[in-house]
Amino acid sequence: MSTxxxxxxxxxxxxxxxxxxxxVFFLVPFAIMLATSFxxxxxxxxxxxxxxLDSWRRLLQPVFIERTLFSIGICLLAGAVCxxxxxxxxxxxxxxxxxxHVTLLVLILSALALSEVIVGFAWxxxxxxxxxLSNVLVWLGLxxxxxxxxxxxxAVLVGLCYIAFxxxxxxxxxxxxRLDPELTEAAQTMGASPWKTFWTVVVPIGRxxxxxxxxxxxxxxxxxxxxxxxxxxxxxxxLSVFISDQATFNANVPFAAAMAxxxxxxxxxxxxxxxxxxxxxxx
Amino acid sequence: xxxxxxxxxxxxxxFIVAPxxxxxxxxxxxxxxxxxxxxxxxxxWYAQLWNDIGWxxxxxxxxxxxxxxxxxxxxVATPMAYVLRAYDIRLxxxxxxxxxxxxxxxxxxxxxxxxxxxNATGHSGRIxxxxxxxxxxFSTLPLITVSLAMETMDPSLPEAAxxxxxxxxxxxxxxxxxxxxPSMITGYAAAFVLSLNEYIIAFMxxxxxxxTLPIKIVNDLRYGFTPTIAAVAVVFIAIATTTFTLFALFGxxxxxxxxxxxxxxxxx
Numbered sequence: 001m002s003t004x005x006x007x008x009x010x011x012x013x014x015x016x017x018x019x020x021x022x023x024v025f026f027l028v029p030f031a032i033m034l035a036t037s038f039x040x041x042x043x044x045x046x047x048x049x050x051x052x053l054d055s056w057r058r059l060l061q062p063v064f065i066e067r068t069l070f071s072i073g074i075c076l077l078a079g080a081v082c083x084x085x086x087x088x089x090x091x092x093x094x095x096x097x098x099x100x101h102v103t104l105l106v107l108i109l110s111a112l113a114l115s116e117v118i119v120g121f122a123w124x125x126x127x128x129x130x131x132x133l134s135n136v137l138v139w140l141g142l143x144x145x146x147x148x149x150x151x152x153x154x155a156v157l158v159g160l161c162y163i164a165f166x167x168x169x170x171x172x173x174x175x176x177x178r179l180d181p182e183l184t185e186a187a188q189t190m191g192a193s194p195w196k197t198f199w200t201v202v203v204p205i206g207r208x209x210x211x212x213x214x215x216x217x218x219x220x221x222x223x224x225x226x227x228x229x230x231x232x233x234x235x236x237x238x239l240s241v242f243i244s245d246q247a248t249f250n251a252n253v254p255f256a257a258a259m260a261x262x263x264x265x266x267x268x269x270x271x272x273x274x275x276x277x278x279x280x281x282x283x
Numbered sequence: 284x285x286x287x288x289x290x291x292x293x294x295x296x297x298f299i300v301a302p303x304x305x306x307x308x309x310x311x312x313x314x315x316x317x318x319x320x321x322x323x324x325x326x327x328w329y330a331q332l333w334n335d336i337g338w339x340x341x342x343x344x345x346x347x348x349x350x351x352x353x354x355x356x357x358x359v360a361t362p363m364a365y366v367l368r369a370y371d372i373r374l375x376x377x378x379x380x381x382x383x384x385x386x387x388x389x390x391x392x393x394x395x396x397x398x399x400x401x402n403a404t405g406h407s408g409r410i411x412x413x414x415x416x417x418x419x420x421f422s423t424l425p426l427i428t429v430s431l432a433m434e435t436m437d438p439s440l441p442e443a444a445x446x447x448x449x450x451x452x453x454x455x456x457x458x459x460x461x462x463x464x465p466s467m468i469t470g471y472a473a474a475f476v477l478s479l480n481e482y483i484i485a486f487m488x489x490x491x492x493x494x495t496l497p498i499k500i501v502n503d504l505r506y507g508f509t510p511t512i513a514a515v516a517v518v519f520i521a522i523a524t525t526t527f528t529l530f531a532l533f534g535x536x537x538x539x540x541x542x543x544x545x546x547x548x549x550x551x
Contacts, residue, residue, distance in 0.1 A: 004369065004370055004371035005369060005370050005371065006370070006371060007366070007370040007371065007372055011366055011370050011372075014362045014365075014366055015362065015363065015366045015367075015372070015378075017358075017359070017362060018359045018360065018362055018363035018382070018422075019363070019378060019381075021359050021418075021419065021422075022359070022381055022382060022385075022419065022422075025397075025400070025415055025416065025419045026381070026384070026385050026393075026396070026419050027381075028400060029393075029396030029397055029399060029400035030396055032396070032399045032400055032403050033395060033396050033399050036399050085291070085294075085295065088287075088291055089291055089292065089295050092288045092291065092292060093292075094542075101537075102531050102536065102537070104292070104296075105527075105531070105536060105537070105540065106524065106527045106528050106531050106536075107296065107299055107300075107524075108299070109523075109527040109536075110520065110523040110524040110527055111299045113476050113477070113480065113523040113526075113527070114480065114519065114520065114523060115479075115480030115481070115482065115497055115519060116480075116482060117480070117482050117497040117500050117501060118306075118480075118500075118515075118516045118519055118520070119302070121306070121500065121504065121512060121513075121516060122302035122303060122305065122306045122516060123302050125302070125305050125306060125309060125513070126301060126302045126305045130508075131305065131308065131309050131312075132305065162298070162299075162302070165295075165298075165299075166299075170540060173540055173541060173542065174540065174541030174542065174543075177541075177542040177543040178543040193284070194284035194285075195284050195287075198284065219387070219389070222389050223388070223389030223390050223391065225390070225391055225482070225483045226482060226483075226501070230504075239391075240389055240390075240391040240483075243391050243395065244391055244394070244395075244483060244486075244487065247395055247398060247487065248486075248487065253395075253398070253399065256395055257395060257399065260391065260392045260395045260396075263388075263389055263391070263392060264388055264392050267387070267388050267389055267392075268388070271387055
């Protein structure tokens with residue numbers, strides 16, 4: 001709609017419902033979480049109102065710092081792998097004929113809609129010893145004994161890439177469909193090979209969306225809970241798993257709250273960076 | 284370049300399909316262990332989904348939560364998208380960000396927020412808590428689809444209605460709302476599918492009192508594998524693929540994903 005009308009009292013009343021719902025069920029929980037992070041933890045799972053900095057101080061402990069650095073590291077790696085494959089893949093995809101184009105998109109969307117529970121389970125079977133990749137290799141006579149590839153660092157990385165890849169493709173897709181075909185045609189008329197055109201024309205134009213897609217994939221994998229829990233040992237757990245574990249099985253809600261707020265700040269920082277990049281490229 | 288294109292596309296398709304194929308193979312195995320190559324063929328584990336009371340309850344609970352929370356998500360998102368796009372509201376960017384935020388942040392944050400919130404109300408471990416928490420978390424999806432529909436709507440349509448004497452209310456009811464229905468359905472479907480699949484928020488809010496399908500799968504896996512889990516996975520995969528295939532056949536999938544309108548005119 002081009003012209004925006006002046007709001008009336010009725011408009012504000014209509015807006016009050018959604019904003020009220022978001023305030024009560026999203027902002028209030030945040031405020032409670034902030035308050036809880038200062039509460040006193042009682043051994044055995046309860047907490048009482050207090051004003052203590054204990055939980056926040058624990059964020060400076062080596063265990064937490066190690067978890068944070070590990071999470072950032074593995075998620076950056078997963079984001080980098082995904083974007084490195086997703087960018088050329090999406091570029092090829094947008095230049096395919098209608099039928100393969102739509103078929104591949106349906107496949108990508110179906111993978112995106114899958115529950116992490118199912119992705120984690122499917123990969124644990126595929127990388128397991130009973131009915132997985134190694135069994136196929138043994139069956140084909142390429143390997144002597146079946147073996148398990150999970151739990152391991154690589155299994156977590158593969159799982160994270162699996163959930164982030166479709167997400168990457170869909171963030172790159174709208175921009176890459178808008179890439180003017182005349183630009184690549186011009187490069188090729190001037191004698192550049194398709195390979196050279198890709199590197200000297202497509203990649204430089206795509207740099208901001210590559211960066212934005214990479215950072216969004218990073219935040220997305222940072223939010224994964226079941227993949228590291230299913231496919232990794234405790235030393236491969238990311239912050240999401242660590243937070244849930246503290247909140248439920250360790251029953252230390254104040255510490256979990258402090259960590260969740262830290263994770264919020266980290267994610268908001270990255271999302272802010274993405275918005276800034278997008279704002280700059282649009283001008 | 285051509286070789287690379289085929290190599291990369293094949294690799295991606297294999298990567299996406301491989302784990303799904305393995306799960307499908309495991310789900311039809313006759314005995315209750317994982318075997319490769321599979322021993323015999325049996326659909327017994329699929330029947331188990333409905334015959335076993337534990338699985339049936341989990342399916343019904345998940346369907347109730349998904350149906351109700353997606354409806355609530357659309358009810359929250361539609362008025363918000365409409366007012367923010369049709370009226371001159373000073374705080375519009377802030378309010379829109381507030382609507383996008385729950386979904387942008389790692390879900391564990393919303394999950395923990397919901398946990399402390401429902402604990403504070405003293406009303407914890409109820410199914411309606413999951414409905415509300417899912418609705419807020421997934422309201423971002425209908426907010427995006429309806430806002431897009433508002434942006435692409437032809438402004439001359441509501442203007443024509445008003446010139447012909449319709450008041451703002453009649454215009455909304457007879458022109459704007461019907462035009463928004465497809466985007467509301469898309470938003471509903473997206474929220475529904477994701478709610479059905481969601482684990483961490485449901486788990487933290489349920490406090491072990493409500494068992495949704497993903498919670499049931501994770502609980503069962505703690506005690507070891509059963510082919511029923513593989514059967515559930517196959518059903519989920521089939522539902523997702525069917526939904527999007529139908530969408531591609533009857534809806535405008537490429538447009539929905541943000542493709543350049545020019546690409547839509549390309550030969551079939």
